[in-house]
Amino acid sequence: xxxxxxxxxxxxxxxxxxxxxxxxxxxxxxxxxxxxxxxxxxxxxxxxxxxxxxxxxxxxxxxxxxxxxxxxxxxxxxxxxxxxxxxxxxxxxxxxxxxxxxxxxxxxxxxxxxxxxxxxxxxxxxxxxxxxxxxxxxxxxxxx
Numbered sequence: 001x002x003x004x005x006x007x008x009x010x011x012x013x014x015x016x017x018x019x020x021x022x023x024x025x026x027x028x029x030x031x032x033x034x035x036x037x038x039x040x041x042x043x044x045x046x047x048x049x050x051x052x053x054x055x056x057x058x059x060x061x062x063x064x065x066x067x068x069x070x071x072x073x074x075x076x077x078x079x080x081x082x083x084x085x086x087x088x089x090x091x092x093x094x095x096x097x098x099x100x101x102x103x104x105x106x107x108x109x110x111x112x113x114x115x116x117x118x119x120x121x122x123x124x125x126x127x128x129x130x131x132x133x134x135x136x137x138x139x140x141x142x143x144x
Contacts, residue, residue, distance in 0.1 A: 004049065007032070011040055012050070019053045065109040067137035068116050070123060071102035078128030079103070085126055091119045102133070 004012070007030065014026055023041070027034040044050045074082050086095055086106060094107045106123070110116045116136070124132055 008040060008044065008049075011037065012044070015041075015050070065111060066113055066116055067140075068108045068120075068134050069137065070106040070108060070120065070132055070134045071098075072104040072106060072123065072132050073101070073130040074103045075128045075130060076103075082126060082128040085128075086123070089119060089122065091115065 010030055011026065014021065014029055021029075023037050024034050027037045030037065032040075041050070072082075072086075083095065083104070086092055086104075091108050091110050092106045093109050096105050097103065098105050108116060108119055110119065113136075120132070120134055123129060
């Protein structure tokens with residue numbers, strides 16, 4: 001495991017705030033030479049600390065989507081097949097394995113409640129799924 005220095009942690013925090021920030025701006029913000037920042041980013045990527053960069057949709061775009069959390073209990077013998085089937089559903093934005101009463105938590109996003117309902121039906125009818133419990137997301141208080 002890569003040991004992260006305080007400077008690495010500050011650089012990662014700056015990239016989390018704006019992954020598109022120019023290296024020169026990051027260097028100014030951190031009080032480092034541009035070449036030092038470039039080398040640190042390259043090392044963090046090479047070491048797998050930074051696994052990639054992504055797009056976070058704006059509040060206005062997400063505001064048009066209805067979100068839901070779906071807790072899923074799975075037959076342990078069919079877990080891999082269930083995960084592969086869930087991965088093929090575009091409305092599922094993320095899937096996490098969890099401890100507790102349920103085995104998985106899916107985060108869904110759709111344009112309408114009818115679409116959410118259809119996805120919930122699709123999940124509920126999958127072979128290997130014992131039961132589900134869903135909650136509609138009313139608002140997101142913060143996201144990192």
